[in-house]
Amino acid sequence: MAKKENQNIADSTEQKIFDAAHEVFVQKGMDGAKMQEIADRAGINKALLHYYYRSKDKLYEAVARAVIGRAAPMISQLIESDKPLEEKIRHFIEIYISIISKNPFIPLFIISEINKHPDHFFEKILPAELPKPQIFIRQVEEEIAAGRIRPVNPKHLVINIVSMCVFPFIAKPMARFALGLNSAELKIFLEERKVQVTEFVLASLRP
Template sequence: MKKGKQGTTEKQILNAAENIFQTKGMNGARMQEIADKAGINKAMLHYYYRSKQLLFEAVFKNAFSLLAPQLNTILNDDSSIEEKVRNFTHNYISFISKHPYLPNFVIQELNRNPDFIEKIQESSAFPTLDKFNAQVEKEVKAGVLKPIEGKQLFVHIISLNIFPFVAKPLIKGFLKLSNIDFNKLMEQRKTEVSEFIINSIKK
């Protein structure tokens, strides 16, 4: 198979799989449905990916490879912690709004297979926190921030950004939201989460 056509076919498969996984989840997705969506036969799909699990991991890694460099750049640039909080929140919510299946997939996969995190960490762009932690400590000592550890701050940021997507059905039920209303709420949270965190840590 020619390299150019092979790359095009694989891209079609990943796009189709992402669409199916996003609408039906890991358990509800069927390989035949993904093949149909990609415009290929099931045998061709299995030529590229022997199982649904391998395909799901490929879809995740493809999406994560787009997000990870952005987050890594934000965490390790020369901006202030306040700017990092704003940029991280904005980028993360924008990205997950386009790939809403990812948080639940990661949690489910880590519960099923704790070693999966090692596969994620193989990426050279996997976010590193050394500079972020050192910067938080420096800004605390300078009196810019209230006393807080970098790792605690990072957990706050991740938690406030991830939870609404993980608990989407619950939040929609409690607040009586349509999908459109939920998306509007997430757009508002780009500012709400940033301000909430910044106001809690700034002196």
């Protein structure tokens, strides 16, 4: 397991193609991505793309599946733990915004592609185990019954939290424009949201 073997895995042509395809597909979507651009970015030519992945469809499928396959378990883990509700909410918002900060194109990629090619996505790409918020919802109901939080519809609460975490990242350019922020200020603003969203949610839940 010397350098040679590691290199075969990490810097292999197949991996370079996959990484390049990942970048391009995630930023431009299936329709906007061009095989030529992927080849250029990988530093090889179009023919090699077809050598490793038979077609554009296959390459796209590999990328899309990897994106979903990476995102889904992280979210499941967050939601399905057995921590107390407040801690879970704090933790969820913190981690969720951190992940998106590091992968800012992923949410829009998933949403756009599901909207444009829903059948393809739900049949071929989505793994069986997309995170389900049932446990979280039951937990909210228990807290309400015990009078520890204000009565709210738990499904709407879930959507509210996810909306506030995700939307600002996919609407970044508009947010910059509307709030009059430069690039650095926007970065700070998005980081602040960890605290701001958490406080906003917990304040709304107080009985």
